[in-house]
Amino acid sequence: MNDGLVFELRNVSYTYGGGVVALRGVDLTVHAGEKLVILGANGSGKSTLLKILDGLYFASAGTARAFGASLDERLLADDAYAFAFRRRVGLVFQDSDVQLFSASVWDEVAFGPLQLGLSQAEVKARVEEMLALLDIRRLAERPPYRLSAGEKKKVCLASVLAIRPEVLLMDEPTAGLDPRSRGMLVEFIRRLNAEGHTVLTATHDLDIVEDIADRVVVFDEEKRLVAAGGPSEVLADEALLLRANLVHAHPHRHGSVEHAHLHRHFQAHDHQH
Numbered sequence: 001m002n003d004g005l006v007f008e009l010r011n012v013s014y015t016y017g018g019g020v021v022a023l024r025g026v027d028l029t030v031h032a033g034e035k036l037v038i039l040g041a042n043g044s045g046k047s048t049l050l051k052i053l054d055g056l057y058f059a060s061a062g063t064a065r066a067f068g069a070s071l072d073e074r075l076l077a078d079d080a081y082a083f084a085f086r087r088r089v090g091l092v093f094q095d096s097d098v099q100l101f102s103a104s105v106w107d108e109v110a111f112g113p114l115q116l117g118l119s120q121a122e123v124k125a126r127v128e129e130m131l132a133l134l135d136i137r138r139l140a141e142r143p144p145y146r147l148s149a150g151e152k153k154k155v156c157l158a159s160v161l162a163i164r165p166e167v168l169l170m171d172e173p174t175a176g177l178d179p180r181s182r183g184m185l186v187e188f189i190r191r192l193n194a195e196g197h198t199v200l201t202a203t204h205d206l207d208i209v210e211d212i213a214d215r216v217v218v219f220d221e222e223k224r225l226v227a228a229g230g231p232s233e234v235l236a237d238e239a240l241l242l243r244a245n246l247v248h249a250h251p252h253r254h255g256s257v258e259h260a261h262l263h264r265h266f267q268a269h270d271h272q273h
């Protein structure tokens, strides 16, 4: 689909107005066809990074490039460039409410294909395909803002995927999804990637990492990229996961025996094992 480099970040930092530092000195190279997971606890800078990669925010320091061109404000302010860029890179936001704006699910999913200038028949075919894929055909006439969190997430995914971007950025896509939808999404990420799409997923859902990554980068709570490696290697590094606040240790009882071991932070767990 696209050989070579997709993103190239050199020493990128980002500071929000008011002085909140959200990324510190990040070096990251993403190649076409990769499936990369960005792991990090809440507040570690994942969403900020994805917004930089999507050309919504611009590095406060350092350089960020996409497809060989600098991701700078002036370039993205050019309508023709921005249009071409938005065709190639799609972001599914963490917060679905920020993304959804149409009166019906159908219109929401049709928006991107209409922007691309496809014919009515092509638009209809794409919308139908996406609604079927995400199993939301029955929601087509519903207003997106009245859906459940998981349903909204599926509509957001459908609306971004309808554009068929080369590079798909997803910000905590499994948050709020039931197990079946989560499984469906994981399968879908794998399929897209097998077709040649580059897929970057920010998450702290450790259970899906091995299925959707050939490479993992880890952010710590200082907003630094502190590790990169294969998924099994990263997931086996308990000291790293503990340091990055992706697992925690706490004492509890097994019958009469009290001891401490590691727990993943973001899944429900009980202590009856």
Ligand SMILES: Nc1ncnc2c1ncn2[C@@H]1O[C@H](COP(=O)(O)OP(=O)(O)O)[C@@H](O)[C@H]1O
Pocket (backbone or CB within 6 Å): 016, 017, 018, 020, 021, 022, 040, 041, 042, 043, 044, 045, 046, 047, 048, 049
């Ligand atoms: N709009 C904003 N204004 C100021 N600070 C922000 C804003 N959005 C995020 N931050 C801060 O930037 C840091 C990184 O946030 P974020 O990129 O959302 O992390 P993550 O997605 O990993 O949870 C956090 O300290 C957060 O509080």
Ligand SMILES: [Mg+2]
Pocket (backbone or CB within 6 Å): 043, 046, 047, 048, 094, 171
């Ligand atoms: Mg986030």
